[in-house]
Each structure stands twice: as C-alpha cells, then as structure tokens.
Amino acid sequence: MSCVVTGGGRGVGRGIVERxxxxxxxxxxIERDPGALSWVERHTGPGRLVAVVGDAAxxxxxxxxxxxxxRAAPLTGWVNNAAVFRDASVHDAPVGEVVDLITRNLRPAVVGSATAVRRFLxxxxxGAVVNISxxxxxxxxxxxxPxxxxxAAVEGLTRALAVEYGPHGIRTNALALGSVTTERHEALLAGLEPDQARRIQAELARLHPVGRIGLSQDVAEAVAYLLSPTAGFVNGVTLPVDGGRSALGLDPESR
Incomplete structure (x- = not known):
C-alpha cells in the first residue's frame, strides 16, 4: 500500500507519516518548506519515505x-493535513484578504481529495481519504x-465526498482536533515568561477533560485507523480527537 500526507514535514503531519x-x-x-524535510534523509525506512517539496494546493x-x-505500490490513502495558521478579522481586514486565507486552508483539501478520488476511480x-479539521x-x-x-467547509467537503464516492469503495472521513503539542506550540510557550507559559498550559488542560492537550501520536493513531480496512464501514464522519474538549464545551475566553 502507499499513502500521501500533505503538510507532513513537521508537527501533526510528521507524526502521521511516521505512524x-x-x-x-x-x-x-508533500511539504512546502524544504527546511521541514531534513529528517527524511535520516529516516530508517529507506525507499519507503519520499518527499515532494511544493504547495499542496x-x-x-x-x-x-x-x-x-x-510507482511504489497501489495508492490506498490520502491525508489532507496541510494548513495555514494566519488570521484576519472582517472589521479591519480587506474582504479579499479574508477570502484568500479561507481559500488557502480549503483549497489543499479540495485538490488532495480530487487527486485521490480520480486515482482511486x-x-x-x-481507497480512503482523511481530512484534518x-x-x-x-x-x-x-x-x-478564516x-x-x-x-467547517472541510467537514462539509468530507460528507459530500463520502456520499458521492462511497458507492465506488472510496471512504472519506475527518478528524476534528483539539489543541495539540507541536513545534509551533512549544515555540510559543518558549517565548513567554515562565509564569505566563504555566498559566496557558493550565488553561489548556482545563479545556480538555483528559487534563492535557493532544500529542501528534494521538492524531496519528486515529488516522491509521480511518485509513485501515478495520474502518471499512466508517464513512462521512467527523471524529473528535480532542480529549473531550468539544463535549465539555468551555469558552476559552470565559476567564
């Protein structure tokens, strides 16, 4: 079998790749930042890990x-993980900028899903597609x-693909993540005063009933399940992988 993972150079994406x-x-x-792929050459799975530098969109x-x-094996899975973490508000940013940011997060999932569906057909x-929401x-x-x-559009895309292509043996599901420890998150904490960093960590623990934020391995295990034959009757769902954050539903701004 073979799979494609977008945004797989670091963080959650790298965890998925390794799993x-x-x-x-x-x-x-697929990774747009060449600097995030330095580990690929050192990986212990020579020939089974291939990097493509470029934009997943x-x-x-x-x-x-x-x-x-x-070229390596039949394509069985595609994971749309690539995302852009930059925001804008409609009260002070041009509408075109807001729409562009929405598109920059949505288009990679549409392009990846379309490519996978066409190859599977x-x-x-x-085959199976997993969208990271x-x-x-x-x-x-x-x-x-944005x-x-x-x-939200990615989750709608997931359901639409599941309905249209399920009869062809193509399953599409999504994972709705809570907060996850990544290099980006750790760099944010490292740039704060120790007391402030501890307060943020405590607040994130409060928002997730399991008492911690997620690890990339938590996400990777869920992805592996959804791509596997074990999940053969799972189609069109958005599975929360958030330690119960969505069930608890606390407002992070309440304090």
Missing amino acids: LLADGGTVVV DEGVAGRAADLAE AAGTG SHQASRPVPGCL YATAK
Whole structure:
C-alpha cells in the first residue's frame, strides 16, 4: 500500500507519516518548506519515505505525489493535513484578504481529495481519504475566522465526498482536533515568561477533560485507523480527537 500526507514535514503531519510508515507501506510527503524535510534523509525506512517539496494546493504537485506513491505500490490513502495558521478579522481586514486565507486552508483539501478520488476511480480499487479539521469548525474562538470557516467547509467537503464516492469503495472521513503539542506550540510557550507559559498550559488542560492537550501520536493513531480496512464501514464522519474538549464545551475566553 502507499499513502500521501500533505503538510507532513513537521508537527501533526510528521507524526502521521511516521505512524503510517510503521505499518510497512510507502508514504509520500508533500511539504512546502524544504527546511521541514531534513529528517527524511535520516529516516530508517529507506525507499519507503519520499518527499515532494511544493504547495499542496497545486494540482501539479499533488499529481506528482500521487505518481510517486503509485510507482511504489497501489495508492490506498490520502491525508489532507496541510494548513495555514494566519488570521484576519472582517472589521479591519480587506474582504479579499479574508477570502484568500479561507481559500488557502480549503483549497489543499479540495485538490488532495480530487487527486485521490480520480486515482482511486482509475485504479478501480477504492481507497480512503482523511481530512484534518479542528474543533473550531463547530466552536470557533475569537480571532480565527478564516481558519474556522475553512475547517467547517472541510467537514462539509468530507460528507459530500463520502456520499458521492462511497458507492465506488472510496471512504472519506475527518478528524476534528483539539489543541495539540507541536513545534509551533512549544515555540510559543518558549517565548513567554515562565509564569505566563504555566498559566496557558493550565488553561489548556482545563479545556480538555483528559487534563492535557493532544500529542501528534494521538492524531496519528486515529488516522491509521480511518485509513485501515478495520474502518471499512466508517464513512462521512467527523471524529473528535480532542480529549473531550468539544463535549465539555468551555469558552476559552470565559476567564
């Protein structure tokens, strides 16, 4: 089997890549930042890990990744993880900028899904798509309008794909993530005063009933399940991987 993971150079994406490699298949990583791929050459799975430098929103880049995956083994899975973390508010930003930011988060999922569906249909073997969403798709936090809007659209895309292509053996599901420890999160904490960093960590623990934020491994295990035959009757769902944050539903601005 072979899979493609977009935004797979660091953070959650890298965790997904490493988990899928552990299953013995080939993984093609799409990553726009070459600096995030330095670990690929040192990885212990030579020949089974391939990197493509480029924008996951570019159909040519997605097509090249699919070609490389199919060259190694039948393409069985596609994970749309790439995201842009930059926000704008409609009261003080040009509407065009807001729409552009929404598109920059939505287009990679549409391009990746379209590429995967076309390859699965051509091969006649079916396959699985997993879209990475966020708890913000249903519970936005202030200041994150473009990201929350795009993720809500990704979840709608997930359901539409599931309905249209399920009869062809193509399953599409999404994961709605809570807060997850990544290099970006750790860098944010490192730039704060110790007391402030501790307050943020405590607040994040309060928002997640399990008492901690997520790890990339938590997400990766859920992705591996949704891509596997074990999830053969799971289609069109958005699975919260958030330690119960969405069930608790606390307002992060309440304090």
